[in-house]
Amino acid sequence: MRPTITAFRNSPDGGGGHGRDMRVRWALEEAGVAYDVRLVDFDEMKQPAHLARHPFGQIPTYEEGDLVLFESGAIILHIAGHHPGLLPEGEHARARAIAWLFAALNTVEPAIVELEMAPYLDRDKPWYEERLVVLAERIRSKLDVLLPRLREAEWLEGGFSAADLMMVTVLRRIEGSPVLDEYPDLLAYVARATARPAYQRAFQAQLDVFRAAQAG
Numbered sequence: 001m002r003p004t005i006t007a008f009r010n011s012p013d014g015g016g017g018h019g020r021d022m023r024v025r026w027a028l029e030e031a032g033v034a035y036d037v038r039l040v041d042f043d044e045m046k047q048p049a050h051l052a053r054h055p056f057g058q059i060p061t062y063e064e065g066d067l068v069l070f071e072s073g074a075i076i077l078h079i080a081g082h083h084p085g086l087l088p089e090g091e092h093a094r095a096r097a098i099a100w101l102f103a104a105l106n107t108v109e110p111a112i113v114e115l116e117m118a119p120y121l122d123r124d125k126p127w128y129e130e131r132l133v134v135l136a137e138r139i140r141s142k143l144d145v146l147l148p149r150l151r152e153a154e155w156l157e158g159g160f161s162a163a164d165l166m167m168v169t170v171l172r173r174i175e176g177s178p179v180l181d182e183y184p185d186l187l188a189y190v191a192r193a194t195a196r197p198a199y200q201r202a203f204q205a206q207l208d209v210f211r212a213a214q215a216g
């Protein structure tokens with residue numbers, strides 16, 4: 001059954017592909033699954049119809065027949081569990097890939113989000129500049145762990161997997177920042193992942209949505 005996902009009608013990232021729908025689009029493209037997109041705006045996301053899909057009133061969601069899912073991690077694992085190519089075959093390798101997927105979501109992404117949010121929350125505080133230094137250092141402590149692994153291997157666990165898909169969408173959030181620029185091998189990792197045709201198709205699809213919204 002053809003799934004339907006939700007995405008911003010008018011993404012605040014200007015078509016940069018930073019919304020978490022991008023992960024779902026990318027996974028579906030990797031799996032070769034055609035999908036529909038239900039576009040929602042910020043008001044709509046807090047209305048009962050969308051809250052029935054997502055209790056926190058966010059995107060992305062995933063509908064497939066009777067199944068309605070929220071949380072990008074759960075959606076990616078569902079897709080990976082039903083289509084070959086997004087998780088390793090061996091039981092242990094599969095479990096390790098899932099561990100890296102959770103590391104992207106629970107260990108790396110929170111540090112990045114904190115830095116992203118700081119200008120909105122703390123810019124007027126006297127300690128703002130010092131906080132930025134601390135937050136950047138916290139991100140470095142995560143990247144320092146990824147670095148040796150991705151120097152030795154092309155992907156986090158065997159071949160390209162949902163773990164890389166998740167980690168790369170997380171790292172993309174600091175693309176262009178001086179912190180990530182300190183790690184050329186991680187930039188190369190992001191570049192080889194985003195060069196994948198499935199990523200390119202997913203990126204173009206969300207960009208088309210943004211451009212259509214701009215055109216009115």
Ligand code: GTB
Binds near residue numbers: 045
């Ligand atoms: N844990 C959830 C998941 O992984 O699915 C988090 C979902 C989430 O944060 N969704 C965001 C959302 O719906 C959109 S992706 N926000 C609206 C709200 O909470 O009311 C996060 C996001 C938003 C905007 C940018 N941007 O502009 O660059 C980047 C990422």
